[in-house]
Amino acid sequence: MSEKSEKFIVPIGPQHPALKEPGHFEFTVDGEVVTGASVRLGYAHRGIEKATESRNWTQNMYLLERICGICSHIHALAYCLGVEKLAGVSAPPRAQAIRSVVAELERIHSHLMWLGVAAHEAGFETLFMYSWRDRETLMDVLEALTGNRVNYSANLIGGVKFDINADQRDTILRALEFLEERTAHYMDIVTTDVVFLRRTRGIGTTSAAQAELLGLVGPTARASGVARDVRIDAPYAAYADFPVTLILHNVGDLESRFIVRINELLESYRLIRQILDHMPEGELTARVPRRIKEGETISRVEAPRGELFYFIKSNGSDTPERIKVRTPTMCNMASVPVLGIGQQLADIPMILAGIDPCFSCNDRAAVIHQGDDGDTWTWERLRQYGIDYYRGQP
Amino acid sequence: MRMGAMLTDVIRALFQRPATRQYPFVRTDAPERLRGRLHWDGEKCTGCSLCVKDCPAQALEVFMVDKATKRVVLRYHLDRCTYCAQCVVSCRQSALTMSHDEWELADTDKVLFTITCGDDADVQRMEELAPKDAVEQP
Amino acid sequence: MRELFAILFFPGGLFLLAGGMMYEWADHKLIARLQNRVGPRWFQPLADTVKLLAKEEVIPSGISTFLFIALPIAALAGALTSALYVPLGGLAPTYSFHGDLIVALYMLSLLTLCTGLAGSNTTDSFSLVGATRTLTQLFSYEAPFLVALLGPALAAGSWQISEVNTYAQSHWLLFLQPIGFIVALIGLLGKLEMPPFDSPEAETEIVAGAMTEYSGRGLALFHLGRKVELMVGLTLVASFYLGGLGNPIEFVVKTLALLLGLSVLQSLMARLRIDQIVGLWWRYGALLVLAQWLVLMLIGGFTS
Numbered sequence: 001m002s003e004k005s006e007k008f009i010v011p012i013g014p015q016h017p018a019l020k021e022p023g024h025f026e027f028t029v030d031g032e033v034v035t036g037a038s039v040r041l042g043y044a045h046r047g048i049e050k051a052t053e054s055r056n057w058t059q060n061m062y063l064l065e066r067i068c069g070i071c072s073h074i075h076a077l078a079y080c081l082g083v084e085k086l087a088g089v090s091a092p093p094r095a096q097a098i099r100s101v102v103a104e105l106e107r108i109h110s111h112l113m114w115l116g117v118a119a120h121e122a123g124f125e126t127l128f129m130y131s132w133r134d135r136e137t138l139m140d141v142l143e144a145l146t147g148n149r150v151n152y153s154a155n156l157i158g159g160v161k162f163d164i165n166a167d168q169r170d171t172i173l174r175a176l177e178f179l180e181e182r183t184a185h186y187m188d189i190v191t192t193d194v195v196f197l198r199r200t201r202g203i204g205t206t207s208a209a210q211a212e213l214l215g216l217v218g219p220t221a222r223a224s225g226v227a228r229d230v231r232i233d234a235p236y237a238a239y240a241d242f243p244v245t246l247i248l249h250n251v252g253d254l255e256s257r258f259i260v261r262i263n264e265l266l267e268s269y270r271l272i273r274q275i276l277d278h279m280p281e282g283e284l285t286a287r288v289p290r291r292i293k294e295g296e297t298i299s300r301v302e303a304p305r306g307e308l309f310y311f312i313k314s315n316g317s318d319t320p321e322r323i324k325v326r327t328p329t330m331c332n333m334a335s336v337p338v339l340g341i342g343q344q345l346a347d348i349p350m351i352l353a354g355i356d357p358c359f360s361c362n363d364r365a366a367v368i369h370q371g372d373d374g375d376t377w378t379w380e381r382l383r384q385y386g387i388d389y390y391r392g393q394p
Numbered sequence: 395m396r397m398g399a400m401l402t403d404v405i406r407a408l409f410q411r412p413a414t415r416q417y418p419f420v421r422t423d424a425p426e427r428l429r430g431r432l433h434w435d436g437e438k439c440t441g442c443s444l445c446v447k448d449c450p451a452q453a454l455e456v457f458m459v460d461k462a463t464k465r466v467v468l469r470y471h472l473d474r475c476t477y478c479a480q481c482v483v484s485c486r487q488s489a490l491t492m493s494h495d496e497w498e499l500a501d502t503d504k505v506l507f508t509i510t511c512g513d514d515a516d517v518q519r520m521e522e523l524a525p526k527d528a529v530e531q532p
Numbered sequence: 533m534r535e536l537f538a539i540l541f542f543p544g545g546l547f548l549l550a551g552g553m554m555y556e557w558a559d560h561k562l563i564a565r566l567q568n569r570v571g572p573r574w575f576q577p578l579a580d581t582v583k584l585l586a587k588e589e590v591i592p593s594g595i596s597t598f599l600f601i602a603l604p605i606a607a608l609a610g611a612l613t614s615a616l617y618v619p620l621g622g623l624a625p626t627y628s629f630h631g632d633l634i635v636a637l638y639m640l641s642l643l644t645l646c647t648g649l650a651g652s653n654t655t656d657s658f659s660l661v662g663a664t665r666t667l668t669q670l671f672s673y674e675a676p677f678l679v680a681l682l683g684p685a686l687a688a689g690s691w692q693i694s695e696v697n698t699y700a701q702s703h704w705l706l707f708l709q710p711i712g713f714i715v716a717l718i719g720l721l722g723k724l725e726m727p728p729f730d731s732p733e734a735e736t737e738i739v740a741g742a743m744t745e746y747s748g749r750g751l752a753l754f755h756l757g758r759k760v761e762l763m764v765g766l767t768l769v770a771s772f773y774l775g776g777l778g779n780p781i782e783f784v785v786k787t788l789a790l791l792l793g794l795s796v797l798q799s800l801m802a803r804l805r806i807d808q809i810v811g812l813w814w815r816y817g818a819l820l821v822l823a824q825w826l827v828l829m830l831i832g833g834f835t836s
Contacts, residue, residue, distance in 0.1 A: 412571075
């Protein structure tokens, strides 16, 4: 037991059962209590932003869709909306409605998956298995609707690939009916099960002020009572015609993150039904030139995990000049080391899962340097570093 | 506040068949829209190469064997394909379609992944003009 | 000759290992079905064991090699020894003497103790945290579990397992000492480190806890020990609380019924934190079972 009195570091990752993707966390623990934490990201650096510069506008859509496996549609959507804005066209209303339907279906699958993952981190395997079993219904719907379970590739620049016919509408509505009943049941479980509440209530509480300070986005921020939802603040696709109700909860602990996400599920069911009932008629695609006019724009959408931000710059050719992606996990990740301090080691996976992290979204090159002196990498230095690295003499 | 909120699910499951799909033994039909293997109609193709330009994975190669008679050969790399269906959308002649029931395409032989479609005579001429890149054996 | 047979084949040795594997499979299968999954096939525990035994054992540097190798053996030996004193298969125990209940219980604890020591015998932080948790949990459930099993012994007036078993055949102690039964059942979950008491090996927190550095034979032996412990624990609780074990059929039916109860409990609960586990046992478990003991003693005092 002598080790208990010494402080030592528990490393979580890059390979760890709690993480499904690589990320590195170091928690200094005193017994079971965490006294210090640090995060290192960048293990999933694939150089996607740079790769976009050597592909044309159409090819990039499929590349960007693959930034994240869970929120693939929303990445392509953010990109398409940005490119359409640059080209000065907008997709027809029916296409926008279909985009919103797929985006909401994706949100449902993401939130149901999160419910399972968070339950798994708390050791509640039964809830994990059941929520994933029910998620499978939705995956089937997405497959029937779009043609793939994961990378839906529903978007085109200027529209969507497919229509929703009466058969598919019925399939969606039937699945939603089943899921609505199950979701209400899960809400009941996470708010009443005594053992599970012991792991969620009052754990990792983030106040609204703290959430603002850390710049949290998405359901994580909304669980702390910060009214922040791009679908409401700056409606895109069909959200202006089909308004979303803001889901808020103001406690900020893990339980309220469960409540917010489950309520968002119910809200998504309602919204999809509304869109399907009032589907605008018309074309599915608008004509977009292969070369996009010179200019730059930003595009913001609400991914399942929060605000997704795209900066797109065109030089008038058929390839983009620069594309910059900022994913919601990047914003939320800062809360993990802050909230983790003072908590039990056992709660750390839960706090980490609470922000619904997606490590592949954090496609960043990380430069680690010891010491406190500031360091700026100029373009020339970075280029030279790259050249030296590939010569094998960094 | 109660203990065992999932008791009803758990008890019900004891008398239910497992939800697991026994995939390789029991197969369910893929949905109509599933994006499976690409099919090409050589009669319709004009060899415009729009599909090649838009393919995000460089999975397609179009060879114009004879410009005058529009004899075209398409080389399709099954292993590079991401099944996004952009080529199907890009094709103005509707020469490309994706099948919904051919999706179990895995194999142990890499050579099988390069599919050359077209007339036998055209393919032969094309092979002379542009030989296949060597496929490394696993 | 008879002793050798008893130790190597029945009821010790091979029978125990095979039985332990079957019980583990039944447990996994039941949980899977409760979670609406298919679950493993019957030979999965055997396949796992064979695979682990065939694997290379990596011995980390900077630790005591002797302890690293000896601890799994001691753990399995402890579990196997304890089986000699319980009415396995509904038959009379191989060895029996006054006070063998205590010996059997401590032989079972040897496994947990060895796990804790094995975790402490590394420089890996997951193992150290796991070892601390294993031992902390041992100290929290051990006393209430022991007291819960002493309840029937007290009622039977003997601390000999076979005599308590005989006494239990005419008294369903499940109904006479319900609190003791519940504490024993939950204590068994703790002893076997099953959810919600799997904090010492919580994979999402500390990978495999004290077992993190073990691979190959050592891990196989620890796992075998755990399987045997499952079987012995089930036998013990079933014979004490579920009307005794008089014959093999009774044994199979009662232990499986108990296992079903354990599986349902496991699948219903999230993992408790180690501080919550300690709080639960000392705040409620120990007090409840002591209260029941007091009642038993008072009744005993008045009736005699």
